[in-house]
Amino acid sequence: MDLLVVDRVVKNFGGLRVLNQASLVVKKGTVTALVGPNGSGKTTLFNVIYGLTPADEGEVYFRGKKITRYPPYQIYREGLALAFQLPRLFNQLPIMDNLLLAAPVNSGENPLRALFTRPRWQEEERALARQAREVLELLELTPLALRPAGQLSGGQRKLVEIGRVLMAKPEMILVDEPAAGINPVLARKIYATLKKLQQEKGLTLFVIEHRLEVLFDFADYVYLMDAGRVVLEGTPEEVLAHPDFYTIYAGESRPWRVL
Amino acid sequence: MHFRKGFLRFLGLLAAFSLLLSMAGCGQKPATQEKAPAGEVKLGCILSMSGQLGPMGRKMADAVRLAVDEINAQGGINGKKIKLYLEDDATDSVTALNAAKKLVEVNGVKLLIGGMSSSAAKTMGPFLAERKVIMISPSATAPELTGQPWRKYLFRTCPSDIYQGKLMAQIALDQGAKKVVILAMDNTYGIGLGEEIKKALEGKAQVLAFIKYDPKKKDYRSELTQIKALNPDAVAHVGYNEDGRIIYQQALSLGLDKMKWIGCDGVYGSGMFENPAAAEFMAKTMTGTRPASPENQAYEKFRQAYKAKFNSEPEVFCDTVYDAVNLLAKAYAQAGSDDADKIREALLKIGQNYPGVSGNITFDQGGDRVGGYFEIWKVVKKDGKYECVREKLVEVK
Amino acid sequence: MDPLFYLADTLIFIGIFSLLSLSLNLEFGLTSLGNFGKVAFFMAGAYAYTLLAHAALPPYLCFLGGALIAGLIGLVITLPALRLREDYLAIVTLSFGEILRTVVKAEEGLAGGVRGISVPAVFHLGSSRADALANILLTLGCLALCFLLLQALAHSPYGRVLRAIREDEVAVKALGKNPVYFKASVLFIGSCIAGLAGGIFAQYLNFIDPTMFLPTVTFLVWMMLILGGAGNNWGALLGGVVVELMNRGTRIMKDFITLPVDPNNLQFIFFGLLVILILIFRPQGILPEGPVKTAARKEAQNWISSL
Numbered sequence: 001m002d003l004l005v006v007d008r009v010v011k012n013f014g015g016l017r018v019l020n021q022a023s024l025v026v027k028k029g030t031v032t033a034l035v036g037p038n039g040s041g042k043t044t045l046f047n048v049i050y051g052l053t054p055a056d057e058g059e060v061y062f063r064g065k066k067i068t069r070y071p072p073y074q075i076y077r078e079g080l081a082l083a084f085q086l087p088r089l090f091n092q093l094p095i096m097d098n099l100l101l102a103a104p105v106n107s108g109e110n111p112l113r114a115l116f117t118r119p120r121w122q123e124e125e126r127a128l129a130r131q132a133r134e135v136l137e138l139l140e141l142t143p144l145a146l147r148p149a150g151q152l153s154g155g156q157r158k159l160v161e162i163g164r165v166l167m168a169k170p171e172m173i174l175v176d177e178p179a180a181g182i183n184p185v186l187a188r189k190i191y192a193t194l195k196k197l198q199q200e201k202g203l204t205l206f207v208i209e210h211r212l213e214v215l216f217d218f219a220d221y222v223y224l225m226d227a228g229r230v231v232l233e234g235t236p237e238e239v240l241a242h243p244d245f246y247t248i249y250a251g252e253s254r255p256w257r258v259l
Numbered sequence: 260m261h262f263r264k265g266f267l268r269f270l271g272l273l274a275a276f277s278l279l280l281s282m283a284g285c286g287q288k289p290a291t292q293e294k295a296p297a298g299e300v301k302l303g304c305i306l307s308m309s310g311q312l313g314p315m316g317r318k319m320a321d322a323v324r325l326a327v328d329e330i331n332a333q334g335g336i337n338g339k340k341i342k343l344y345l346e347d348d349a350t351d352s353v354t355a356l357n358a359a360k361k362l363v364e365v366n367g368v369k370l371l372i373g374g375m376s377s378s379a380a381k382t383m384g385p386f387l388a389e390r391k392v393i394m395i396s397p398s399a400t401a402p403e404l405t406g407q408p409w410r411k412y413l414f415r416t417c418p419s420d421i422y423q424g425k426l427m428a429q430i431a432l433d434q435g436a437k438k439v440v441i442l443a444m445d446n447t448y449g450i451g452l453g454e455e456i457k458k459a460l461e462g463k464a465q466v467l468a469f470i471k472y473d474p475k476k477k478d479y480r481s482e483l484t485q486i487k488a489l490n491p492d493a494v495a496h497v498g499y500n501e502d503g504r505i506i507y508q509q510a511l512s513l514g515l516d517k518m519k520w521i522g523c524d525g526v527y528g529s530g531m532f533e534n535p536a537a538a539e540f541m542a543k544t545m546t547g548t549r550p551a552s553p554e555n556q557a558y559e560k561f562r563q564a565y566k567a568k569f570n571s572e573p574e575v576f577c578d579t580v581y582d583a584v585n586l587l588a589k590a591y592a593q594a595g596s597d598d599a600d601k602i603r604e605a606l607l608k609i610g611q612n613y614p615g616v617s618g619n620i621t622f623d624q625g626g627d628r629v630g631g632y633f634e635i636w637k638v639v640k641k642d643g644k645y646e647c648v649r650e651k652l653v654e655v656k
Numbered sequence: 657m658d659p660l661f662y663l664a665d666t667l668i669f670i671g672i673f674s675l676l677s678l679s680l681n682l683e684f685g686l687t688s689l690g691n692f693g694k695v696a697f698f699m700a701g702a703y704a705y706t707l708l709a710h711a712a713l714p715p716y717l718c719f720l721g722g723a724l725i726a727g728l729i730g731l732v733i734t735l736p737a738l739r740l741r742e743d744y745l746a747i748v749t750l751s752f753g754e755i756l757r758t759v760v761k762a763e764e765g766l767a768g769g770v771r772g773i774s775v776p777a778v779f780h781l782g783s784s785r786a787d788a789l790a791n792i793l794l795t796l797g798c799l800a801l802c803f804l805l806l807q808a809l810a811h812s813p814y815g816r817v818l819r820a821i822r823e824d825e826v827a828v829k830a831l832g833k834n835p836v837y838f839k840a841s842v843l844f845i846g847s848c849i850a851g852l853a854g855g856i857f858a859q860y861l862n863f864i865d866p867t868m869f870l871p872t873v874t875f876l877v878w879m880m881l882i883l884g885g886a887g888n889n890w891g892a893l894l895g896g897v898v899v900e901l902m903n904r905g906t907r908i909m910k911d912f913i914t915l916p917v918d919p920n921n922l923q924f925i926f927f928g929l930l931v932i933l934i935l936i937f938r939p940q941g942i943l944p945e946g947p948v949k950t951a952a953r954k955e956a957q958n959w960i961s962s963l
Contacts, residue, residue, distance in 0.1 A: 052830075076832035088827040090820050096956045097948060100813070101820055102831055108813035108950070109833070111841050115808055122951040125813065129955040143963055145956045146947075168832075309921055346907070347918050353868055356861070360665050361907050367657030378867050381772060385862040389784055403771055445761055447770045447865075471762070 002061075003028040003172055003204050004049070004080070009058035011041075011048055011228075018044050020228035021058070026172070026221075031198055031205040033215050033236075036225035037249060042208045045225070046174050050082040051075050062172075077104070079171035083161050083178065091150030095141065095160050098149050099132040100125070102164035128167075135163045138193050140186075155182045162190065166197070172204040179211060187211075191218045212240065224248060300336050300591065302327065302584070303344045303362035305373030305383075310350025315576065316375055319397060320345060321569045322577040323372065326584035329564070336592045344368055348379055355379035356386060363392050369597035372583050374413070377401030377447050384409040391599040393606070395587055397580035401451045405627055412599050414606060416579040416586065416620060418550065418631025420448075422655040424455025426548050426633050427495050427521050431464065434519045434546070436493035438465050440486050442506075443497040444525075445471040452497045452523060467491050474502040482506075483513050493519040500530040507537035507545075516543045524549035524575065527636060527647055538645040541638040551634035551652060552578045553618045561616040582615035618654070630656035664788040666904050668860060671795035672853045674896030676873075677880040678799075678806055678889060679849035684878075685886035685945070686810060687842050688822035690742050691734075693749030694850055694877050696756045699869040701726035701851025702858040703760065703767050706775045709859070715778045719798075719855045726851020731844045738839045753874065757866050772865025775858045795856055802849050806889050809845075811949045818842065819948065882931055887945030894943055899927070 004026040011019035018041045026032045034042050047053045049060050051072045059068045062080050070078070089098050100106070106128065107113045108121030136142045139159040144152065149160060158181060165173050178194065179187035195218055197203040209215065215222060215236045222239040224232035226248050232239055239245060304323050307316035324343070331340045344362055348355035355373065362368040363386075371387075374380030374396035381404065387394050388409035395414045402421045404410070431439055439460055443453035450471065457466050467489045472482050483506070486494060494515070498506065503526035510516065522541075527549045532538040552558040561581060565573040590605035591597065610622035618632045635651045676694055683689040705722035713721065737748040760767055767773045779790040809815050817838055820828050825835045858864050880899045885891025906919040913919065934941060947953065 050830075072830045073832040073834060076830065082830065088824055088830070090823045090827065092823060093816070093819060094947060094953075094956075096952065097816055097820075100952055101816060101828075101833075104832055106813045109817050111809060111814050111845065114812035114814040115805060118808070118812075121813060125950045125952040126955055129952040132952070133956075133959060143960060145960060146953070164831075308918065344911075346910075347920060349921070351867070352865070353861070357665075357904075358907070360662055361904075364657060364662035364665075365659050365908060366911070378772065378865055381865070382861065382863055382868075401771070445770065450764075450770050473758075 001028045002026075003063060004206065005059075005061040006045070006049065007059045007061070009045070009048055009055045009060065011044055011053070012056050018228055019048065019055075022225065022229045023058075024223050024230050024233070026204060026206050028172075028204050029198065029202055030220040031195065031207065031218055032221045032223070033219040034206065034208045034223050034225060035210070035212070035215070035249065040225040041228045042225055043176055046082065046176055046208065050080070050174060052082075076168070076170075080174070081165045081168050081170035081172070082174045083165045083176060089149040089157055089160055089164075092148055094146045095136070095149055095152070095163075096129070096132060096145045098160055099135060099163055099167050100128055102167040103128050103131070104168050131167065132163075135166050138166075139163050140189075155186065158182055159186075159190070162194075169201075170203070172206065175205060175207045177208055177210065179209070179214065187214070194218070215240070298335075298339055299342045300339045300588075301344060301366065301368045301370065302341050302587070303346065303359075303366070303368035303371045303373070305346045305348050305355055305358045305362070305371065305375070305379075306580075307350040307375050307379075308345075308347035310348075312350045312375060315398075315574065316347075316350075318571075318574050319375070319577055319580045322565060322573060322581045323584055325561075325565055325568055326581045326588075328568075330585070330588055336588050337595075341588065348373075348375070350376065352376065352379040352382035356382045359383050359386060359392075359394075363390055369393070369599070370587050370591060370602070371395070372397065372580060372587065374399045377404060377451070380404060380413065381407070384413060387412050393587070393590075393599050393602050395583040395606075397583045398576040401447055402455055403451065405625055410625055412603060412626075414583075414586075414610075414622060414626040415628055416583045416615070416617065417576060418628050418655070420452040421455050422631045423523060423548055423550070423633060424452055425459045426635075426653065426655050427452075427523060428456050428459030428463075430521050430546050430548070430635065431460070431493040431495060431519070434493060436464055436491070436519060438467050438489075438491040439493045439495060440467050440489055440491040441469045441495045441497075442482065442486065443469070443471055444474040444499065444502065446474070448525070449474075449497045453495070456495045456497075472502070474499055476502070477505060479506050479509055480513070483510055483515060486518075487513055487515060491518060493521060495521045497523050497525060499525040500528065504531055504534040504537045507531075507540040508534050511536050511540040511543075516540055518544065520545045522547035529646070531638075532645045538638065538640075542640055542645060545638060546650075547636045547647075548633050549636065550575065551632050551649075552616065553632050554652065555618075557614060558616045578615070578617035582613075582617050582620060585615070586610060586613065586620070630654055661784070661788060662904075664792055666900065667792050668795045668856075670897055670900045671792075671799045672857050672860075673877065673880065673900055674799055674893050675802055675849055675853035675856075676877045677884065677892040677896045678802060679846040679853075680877050680881050681886060681889055681892040682806055682809070682818075682849075683842055683846040685881060685888065685892065686815060686822065687818040687839060688742070689839060689842060690746040691749050691843070691846065692746045692871075692874055692878075693751075693753040695869050695871060695873040696733075696749065696753035697726045697730050697847040697850035698854045698857070698873065699753070699756055699760070699866075700729050700847075701854025702864050702869075703773075703854075704851065705855030705858050706773055706864060707767060709776050710773075715859070718859075719852060722855035723848040723852040726854065727844045727848035730847025730850075731840055734843045735840060738836050738843075750871070750874075753869075753871055757869055761866050768865070770866060772863055774863050775861065777862050778859050791860055795860075798852060798856060802852070803889060803893070806849075810889060813950065814838075816948045816950075879927055879931055882934060882941055883927075885941030885943035885945065887940070888943045891941050891943035891945075895941070902927070 002025045006024050008021045008023050009019050036042050048055045051070050062078055067075055178190055219236050222236050223230050306320050307313055327341050327343050344366055346358035348358050371394040373394055374383055375398050377399040380396050380399040393412045398417050400417050400420045402419050441453045441456055443449035460466055470482050522545050589609050590602050593605040594601035610620055613620045621629045623629050632654050634649050636647050637650050639648055683691045701722040704725040705718045708718040708721045733752050737744045761770050779787040781787050821835050828835050880895030881892055884895025902923050906923045909919045
C-alpha cells in the first residue's frame with residue numbers, strides 16, 4: 001500500500017526554489033531511504049511532509065488522507081512521527097521524562113484528571129515506565145534513565161531522540177540521519193533495531209541517510225534527490241549501480257532560481 | 260552540591276524563624292509594661308512620611324513633635340510624659356492599617372493621630388471600631404467619611420470637603436454663573452470635592468458636565484475642547500500643581516479664559532507660576548479657595564514656635580494636626596483613663612469652641628468638625644512677578 | 657494590647673500572599689509564563705467577592721464565585737496573547753491590571769469607584785479573638801488546599817508537560833500536545849487562586865478601594881517567588897513567609913534600633929539588592945525546583961538501584 005505519497009511539492013525560500021516538483025511514494029512496511037548531496041532539499045522535504053513548513057504547491061497524502069495543511073501535532077496523531085536531525089530534547093528533564101512525554105496517550109496530562117483520578121494515571125505511568133525501560137534497554141541507556149538530557153553526549157542524545165519516537169508507536173517514522181555522530185558499531189545497532197521494528201511491528205521507515213554502506217543492508221527502496229526533486233529511484237542495487245549516481249551524489253546541488 | 264542546597268534551605272528557614280521569634284519576643288517585652296509605666300502616656304502617630312503625600316506628612320510630623328515637646332516641657336499629662344510612636348504609612352492605606360495594628364497590638368497604644376488620606380482613614384476605620392481605639396485625623400477631608408458605621412472613635416480636626424465645596428459653589432454663583440462645568444481629578448479628593456460642589460449648586464445653577472481626568476496625563480486638550488463646546492459661565496476645577504499647570508496653559512491657548520475659573524488648594528502656590536502661561540491664565544480669571552488658618556494670635560504663636568524649632572514655615576494641615584495632639588492630650592487628662600468611650604465623651608465636651616491654632620473647633624456628635632476657615636485667593640502680578648494673595652478670609656458653616 | 661492579634665494578622669497576610677506566590681509559581685515557575693498582572697486577578701477576585709457578598713450570597717459561594725470570575729477573566733484576557741511570544745503576554749497582563757483599576761475608578765456605580773466599597777466580614781463569632789482565629793483557619797485552610805492541589809498538578813504528567821513547554825514549545829507541539837491549551841489552563845487555575853486570595857483579603861479588611869491594587873503588588877509577588885525559588889511550591893511559600901516577615905519585622909525593629917533611615921522603608925532597598933544578587937548568583941532561588949515525582953519516576957528509581 002502507498003502509505004506516504006508526496007505529489008509534486010514545490011517550496012520556495014525567498015528567491016530560491018528548494019523543492020522543485022518533488023514526488024515520491026513510501027510503501028507500507030518498508031525501510032525507504034532518501035539520499036542526495038547537501039542542499040538538495042531532503043530535510044526541507046521532511047519538514048514539509050511533517051507540516052513544520054508549508055508547501056507552496058503540491059500535496060502530501062498519508063494513508064490516502066491529504067495532510068498537506070495539517071499542523072505537526074495533528075500529523076503526529078495520524079500516526080506519522082518525525083525524529084529531528086538535531087535532537088530537540090528537553091534538556092532539563094530526565095531522559096525518562098523525555099520518553100514519557102512522547103507517549104501519545106497519557107490521561108494524567110489533563111489537569112482535571114491529574115487532580116481527581118490519580119490512581120488511574122499512576123497506573124498508566126507505570127505501564128509507560130515499563131515501555132520506556134524496554135526502549136532504554138534497546139538503546140543501552142538504562143542506567144542513565146534519570147539523568148537530565150542536557151548532560152548526555154551528542155550520540156546519546158540522538159539515541160534518546162529515536163527512543164522518543166519509539167514511544168509513540170507510530171505507523172511510520174521520518175528519521176533525519178539516525179546515525180549522524182554515532183560510532184559505527186552503535187549505528188549498526190540502531191539500524192538493526194529499526195529493522196527489527198519494521199519486521200516485528202510492521203513499522204514503516206523513511207530515512208535520510210548519508211552512509212551508503214548502510215543502505216544495502218537495511219533499505220528496501222532508495223530515492224536520490226538533487227536540486228529539489230527526485231532524479232533516481234529504485235532498490236539499493238539498482239540505484240547504486242546507475243552510472244550517474246556517484247556524480248550526482250558527490251556533486252554540489254544547485255537549487256533552481258525562481259524567475 | 261547537596262550540602263549547599265541543604266545549607267541554603269537551612270539559612271532561609273533560619274531567617275524566617277528568627278524574624279518570627281523576634282516578633283514573639285516583642286510580645287514578651289511589653290508584657291511587663293501591660294499598663295504604661297507610671298510616668299508615660301503612649302501616643303501613636305501614623306503619617307505619610309514617604310510616597311505621594313510624603314512632603315506634606317513630614318511637615319505635619321514636625322508639628323506633632325512640636326506639640327508633644329511643648330506638652331512634655333510643661334510636665335506632661337497629669338504628670339505623665341508623652342511617648343510618641345511615629346509610623347510611616349508610605350501613602351498606602353494597607354500599610355497604614357498595618358502600622359495601626361502594630362501600634363495597638365504590639366506597642367499597646369490606645370491614642371492615635373492618623374488617617375492622613377481619606378483612603379487610609381476608611382481602611383483603618385473598621386479596625387478602630389472593633390478594637391476600640393480613638394483616632395483623630397488631621398487631614399482626611401472626604402465627605403463620605405461622615406456617617407460611616409464604624410465612625411464612633413474617629414474624629415477629624417480638618418473640615419470635610421463639604422465646606423470647601425460649598426464655598427467654591429458660592430464663589431461661582433457670586434460671579435453670576437448660571438451654567439457650570441466641574442473639572443476634577445479622578446481620585447478620592449477630586450471626585451469627593453467635585454461632588455460637593457455639584458450638590459451645593461443644585462437648584463441654583465446648571466451643572467452642564469462633570470468631567471473627570473487623569474492627573475498623570477500631559478495633555479488635556481480633549482477635556483478642554485469639550486468644555487469649550489459646552490460654553491459654561493464658570494469652571495470649577497479640582498486639581499494639583501502638576502496637572503494644573505498644563506491645564507491652565509492649554510486653556511489659555513484655547514481661549515477659555517473668557518470663562519470664570521474657580522480653583523482649590525491643590526492649585527495654590529508659587530509652583531504654579533513655573534509655567535508663565537498658567538500664571539497669566541490664573542491672573543486673568545482664577546479665584547481660588549483653600550483651608551486657611553485664621554489670622555489670630557494662637558496661630559501666630561504656633562507659627563513662630565514651629566519656625567524657631569524647624570527653621571521653616573508650617574504648611575497645610577500642620578495646624579490641624581497640632582490641634583489634634585493637644586485635643587487628644589486634654590481629653591485623656593480629663594477622662595483619666597485610656598478607655599475609648601470615656602475619651603470620646605471628653606473630646607466631645609472639650610471640642611466645643613475649642614480655641615485651636617486652626618481656628619475654633621467644634622465637634623458634632625459624629626466626630627466631624629463643624630465649619631472651617633477658608634481663604635479666597637487670587638493671582639496678581641506685582642513688579643513683574645506673579646503671586647497668590649489673600650482676598651478674603653471666610654468661615655464656612 | 658495583644659501581640660497575638662498581630663501574629664494572627666501576620667499569618668493571614670502570609671496566607672494571602674503565599675496564595676498569590678503559589679499561583680505565580682504555576683504560571684512562571686513551571687510554565688515560564690510572564691504574568692505581570694497578578695494584581696489584576698487579585699483585584700478581580702476581591703471585587704467579585706464583594707459584589708457577590710452584597711448580593712447576599714452565602715460566603716462559600718462568594719469565594720467560589722470570586723475565584724471563578726477571576727479565573728475566567730484571566731483566561732479571556734490572556735487567550736489572544738498565548739499564541740504569541742512571551743513578551744506579549746507580559747504586556748497584556750501588565751496593561752490589563754491598570755485597565756481594570758481605571759475601569760473600577762471610573763464606573764462609580766459598579767463598586768464605589770475611587771471611594772471604595774465596604775465588604776461584609778464572614779465571621780461574626782462574638783469576639784475579636786474568635787473572628788481572628790476563624791480567619792486564620794480560613795486563610796491557612798485555603799492555602800493548604802491550594803498547595804496540595806498545586807503539588808498534585810506539579811507532580812503529574814500535566815506538570816511534566818508544563819515544564820516541557822517552558823523549555824521548548826515547538827518540540828511539545830511536535831509531540832502532539834497543544835501548548836495553547838496547557839497555557840490557557842495554567843492561567844485559568846492561576847487566576848482562580850489569585851481571585852480566591854482577593855476574596856479572603858477583601859472580607860478580612862472589610863473595605864477595598866482601587867488604591868490597594870497598584871502594580872507594586874505584582875512586583876512584590878514576583879519578588880517572593882524569585883527569592884523563594886521559582887519552580888518549587890515550597891519555594892513560593894518560603895518567599896511569601898520571608899518577605900512578609902521582613903515587612904513586619906522591620907516595622908518592629910524600629911522600636912529597638914535607631915537608624916537614620918526608617919527600617920521599614922529600608923526593606924525595599926534590602927529586597928532589591930537581594931533579588932539582584934539572587935538573579936546573578938543563584939537564579940533558582942533559595943529552594944530550587946525538584947524533578948517531577950510520579951509513579952514512573954519511582955519505577956525508574958527501583959530498577960536503577962537494582963542494577
